[in-house]
Amino acid sequence: QAVVTQEPSLTVSPGGTVTLTCGSSIGAVTSGHYPYWFQQKPGQAPRTLIYDTDNTHSWTPARFSGSLLGGKAALTLWGAQPEDEANYYCMLSYSGARRVFGGGTKLTVL
Amino acid sequence: EVQLVESGGGSVKPGGSLRLSCVASGFSFNDAWMSWVRQAPGKGLEWVGRVKSKTDAGTTDYAAPVQGRFTISRDDRKKTLSLQMNSLVTEDTAIYYCVTEQHWLAWGQGTLVTVSS
Numbered sequence: 001q002a003v004v005t006q007e008p009s010l011t012v013s014p015g016g017t018v019t020l021t022c023g024s025s026i027g028a029v030t031s032g033h034y035p036y037w038f039q040q041k042p043g044q045a046p047r048t049l050i051y052d053t054d055n056t057h058s059w060t061p062a063r064f065s066g067s068l069l070g071g072k073a074a075l076t077l078w079g080a081q082p083e084d085e086a087n088y089y090c091m092l093s094y095s096g097a098r099r100v101f102g103g104g105t106k107l108t109v110l
Numbered sequence: 111e112v113q114l115v116e117s118g119g120g121s122v123k124p125g126g127s128l129r130l131s132c133v134a135s136g137f138s139f140n141d142a143w144m145s146w147v148r149q150a151p152g153k154g155l156e157w158v159g160r161v162k163s164k165t166d167a168g169t170t171d172y173a174a175p176v177q178g179r180f181t182i183s184r185d186d187r188k189k190t191l192s193l194q195m196n197s198l199v200t201e202d203t204a205i206y207y208c209v210t211e212q213h214w215l216a217w218g219q220g221t222l223v224t225v226s227s
Contacts, residue, residue: 036214038155038214040155045207045217045219046147046155046207046217047217048213048214048215048217051213051214052213055213057213057215087154089155091155091157098157098171098173099145099157099160100157101147101154101155101156101157103154104154104155
């Protein structure tokens with residue numbers, strides 16, 4: 001079973017830029033893994049920010065973008081706001097069937 | 111508005127069973143692939159399994175920890191997704207979310223399952 005890896009924690013200054021990454025234990029992440037990114041705040045259900053590598057939902061703030069970077073999926077936050085402090089999870093699909101979540105990144109805006 | 115509402119959570123002893131339901135509205139449920147995702151207290155998200163739409167044969171896939179113990183089913187007429195959980199163990203304690211796989215655009219609010227003696 002593949003393991004999906006994320007940074008356990010990151011800190012960004014208000015107004016700053018940060019990139020979260022999502023790697024796969026069995027090779028490079030490609031668009032064929034259909035990377036997803038989710039945001040979860042304490043006490044709330046997750047919400048989907050990015051689907052299929054770089055597509056956004058209508059509610060996704062424009063300061064979030066998804067990409068592939070150096071064999072990993074990446075979520076970049078430009079101009080961080082205090083309300084962006086949350087846990088972020090990526091998810092990859094393997095063989096079109098099973099989904100695997102990363103362990104999550106706790107993002108602090110400080 | 112797309113909405114998913116889970117129910118059926120509660121406390122159960124190890125070895126017991128529980129059935130969760132998720133009622134959908136605001137989208138074409140019969141065309142949607144649907145997943146269950148769980149989150150143990152203080153932990154990350156874990157994919158549980160998925161059922162495809164009937165037009166895609168309605169097949170199911172499960173994560174290894176629940177394979178053979180959990181069964182996902184759907185009733186398109188009632189727009190309801192179900193998760194039958196058998197042979198529960200303490201590690202199954204979690205909030206269980208249903209999610210529509212159409213760009214994962216909607217999550218339910220979750221229902222808590224506690225497995226404890």
